[in-house]
Amino acid sequence: MFNFDQLLKLNFWFAKSPGPAGVYFTRLSFVFGLLFLIALVIYLFIAKVKRKDFNPVKAKLWRKVYICFFTISIIGGALIFFRYEQIPFLSLRFLMLTLLVGFLVWVGFIIFYYLRGFKRELLEYQEEERKKKYLR
Helix, strand or coil: CCCHHHHHCHHHHCCCCCCCCCHHHHHHHHHHHHHHHHHHHHHHHHHHCCCCCCCHHHHHHHHHHHHHHHHHHHHHHHHHHHHHHCCCCCCCHHHHHHHHHHHHHHHHHHHHHHHHHHHHHHHHHHHHHHHHHHHC
16 A cells, blocks of 8 residues: 655655656556557647648647647656666656646646637637638
């Protein structure tokens, strides 16, 4: 069973060598691998969608999600590698916590863009397309 008291101690987060990888390592590897696959699917979706019904505003949103997932998965994969090889300072748990916080902040910005900017840009794009339709 996991001891939650460890989370409040600085020695836990800044231990030079956090020890061998276990179940935690396997779960993190799966999560970062899954993020990478999702990013790849999103990228292929964006690349294939450039047809007659292509919407650059939706593509911009998906590009933001793709870049977030791809970047976090690559950095997370590197941190997992450092943990697997037990490289002293690059395998700190604090770096993984920083990556998690960075991911949550990045997703927060994407959600903020979706709620504030995306809908406005989409309406402007649809209005522009409607005007182009009547000018042809």
